Amino acid sequence: MGFIDLFLESLPLLLQGLSLTLELAAVSLAIAMVIGIVAALMGMSKVPLFRAINRIFVLIIRGTPLLVQAYFIYFGVTGVLGIRMSAFTAGVIALSLNAGGYMSEIFRGGIQAVDPGQREAARSLGLSASQTTWRIIIPQAIRICIPSVVNQWCITIKDTSIICVIGLAELTRAGQTIIARNYRAFEMWIMVGALYLLVIYLLTVLSRIVERKVSLD
Amino acid sequence: MIKVEIRGLCKSFGPKEILKGIDCDIETGEVVCVIGPSGSGKSTFLRCINCLEEPTAGTVKVDGHLMDENAKNIDELREDVGMVFQQFNLFPHLSVLDNITIAPVLRKRMGKAEAEQTARQLLERVGLADKADAMPRSLSGGQKQRVAIARALAMRPGLMLFDEPTSALDPEMVGEVLDVMRQLAEEGMTMVVVTHEMGFARQVADRVLFIDGGVIAEEGTPDEVFGNPKSERLKGFLKAVLES
Numbered sequence: 001m002g003f004i005d006l007f008l009e010s011l012p013l014l015l016q017g018l019s020l021t022l023e024l025a026a027v028s029l030a031i032a033m034v035i036g037i038v039a040a041l042m043g044m045s046k047v048p049l050f051r052a053i054n055r056i057f058v059l060i061i062r063g064t065p066l067l068v069q070a071y072f073i074y075f076g077v078t079g080v081l082g083i084r085m086s087a088f089t090a091g092v093i094a095l096s097l098n099a100g101g102y103m104s105e106i107f108r109g110g111i112q113a114v115d116p117g118q119r120e121a122a123r124s125l126g127l128s129a130s131q132t133t134w135r136i137i138i139p140q141a142i143r144i145c146i147p148s149v150v151n152q153w154c155i156t157i158k159d160t161s162i163i164c165v166i167g168l169a170e171l172t173r174a175g176q177t178i179i180a181r182n183y184r185a186f187e188m189w190i191m192v193g194a195l196y197l198l199v200i201y202l203l204t205v206l207s208r209i210v211e212r213k214v215s216l217d
Numbered sequence: 218m219i220k221v222e223i224r225g226l227c228k229s230f231g232p233k234e235i236l237k238g239i240d241c242d243i244e245t246g247e248v249v250c251v252i253g254p255s256g257s258g259k260s261t262f263l264r265c266i267n268c269l270e271e272p273t274a275g276t277v278k279v280d281g282h283l284m285d286e287n288a289k290n291i292d293e294l295r296e297d298v299g300m301v302f303q304q305f306n307l308f309p310h311l312s313v314l315d316n317i318t319i320a321p322v323l324r325k326r327m328g329k330a331e332a333e334q335t336a337r338q339l340l341e342r343v344g345l346a347d348k349a350d351a352m353p354r355s356l357s358g359g360q361k362q363r364v365a366i367a368r369a370l371a372m373r374p375g376l377m378l379f380d381e382p383t384s385a386l387d388p389e390m391v392g393e394v395l396d397v398m399r400q401l402a403e404e405g406m407t408m409v410v411v412t413h414e415m416g417f418a419r420q421v422a423d424r425v426l427f428i429d430g431g432v433i434a435e436e437g438t439p440d441e442v443f444g445n446p447k448s449e450r451l452k453g454f455l456k457a458v459l460e461s
Contacts, residue, residue: 115304115306117302117304117306118306118308120269120300120302120306121300121302121306121307121308121365122308122320123269123292123295124267124269124295124298124299124300124369124378125295125296125299125319125320125324125368125369125372126292126293126295126296126320126324126372127292127319127320127323127324128292131323135319135323136308139310140308140309140310143310216309216310216352216354217354
């Protein structure tokens with residue numbers, strides 16, 4: 001069978017896997033953004049306890065492999081608590097915590113990169129601390145963060161492939177399944193890789209457009 | 218009437234003592250210019266007045282209210298104290314009009330339309346009526362600083378602080394900013410101006426403070442300070458500044 005025929009034959013299953021990959025990535029990244037902003041604000045809080053929670057969270061997330069985090073949540077936590085959890089739910093929890101940890105550092109860096117004069121000007125006008133943060137600092141921090149955030153999105157989209165170890169039939173697992181039937185590892189991994197590449201490429205193009213639209217320079 | 222009352226003001230950054238005990242009253246309607254060598258504590262003095270810096274010791278009162286970062290009403294107290302910065306500090310993500318309306322809308326619960334009308338009047342006053350919809354990045358330094366003044370005035374403050382407002386400007390733009398400040402002084406605004414513009418201080422100030430080494434080393438009317446300096450330090454400073 002030629003490459004084209006092989007591709008057409010595999011396409012339905014690969015697209016099924018791809019759609020699950022995208023769903024997993026989209027849900028996880030949406031939650032990760034919220035976790036990231038909250039964790040970043042905690043990391044810069046005046047309350048020592050909040051700062052400590054942020055530090056420990058980031059340390060654990062960065063200090064352990066995603067694979068271990070996914071196993072821990074799907075097998076470890078469910079076992080100890082005696083609860084049942086779908087592989088998708090476990091995957092979302094692992095990915096969103098993981099990406100959230102990295103995002104919190106990205107957001108913290110972005111917020112701290114905003115000129116301190118901006119906060120001073122806002123406070124001197126009488127704006128409260130929270131009005132200053134949300135109306136003046138965050139809108140500028142987001143612009144600074146866009147390249148790093150998109151970078152993290154790319155990483156997390158590809159990290160969904162690690163979630164196949166807990167039995168989720170996402171794109172990488174779909175590739176494995178097909179290879180188990182047709183033994184065409186060379187061609188199949190090219191196809192799987194190309195689909196990831198396509199998604200990342202489209203995201204990159206989109207981010208460039210957004211970056212240009214919101215640029216302040 | 219006393220607008221600002223400063224007693225025993227000290228400020229240290231770590232082991233570094235910047236202000237070493239300043240006592241000063243500023244009357245309503247008075248224009249006070251603060252001069253002195255760089256690093257003498259002029260800007261720190263100014264920033265203590267609206268509590269951007271928290272005093273290490275001593276008190277600052279505006280209209281009898283203690284300026285304290287931890288006071289519940291510190292935001293309301295700051296509304297009455299406008300500030301203009303050396304680096305302008307316009308909000309780069311907001312248009313000129315939004316820069317001016319954001320505080321009135323958020324703080325005074327002024328309607329958007331009313332705030333915009335006020336903002337346009339202020340822009341007219343500083344000679345920038347045609348720049349309402351421009352973004353800050355497209356303005357020159359002098360224009361930015363005039364917008365910054367309009368932004369501060371939009372809160373209808375009773376006191377305006379100027380922190381070296383012309384120091385970051387190209388020489389040809391200094392005049393347009395000083396003109397706006399001069400007009401403001403003539404209208405009776407209470408102003409504290411940290412400046413290196415001796416001509417402006419001499420012409421506009423009711424009183425000049427010479428801060429050196431963290432204390433008010435000498436003060437008086439412009440004629441006294443510039444015409445008849447008493448201390449050697451002030452004489453040396455004026456000589457160095459006026460010769461350059």
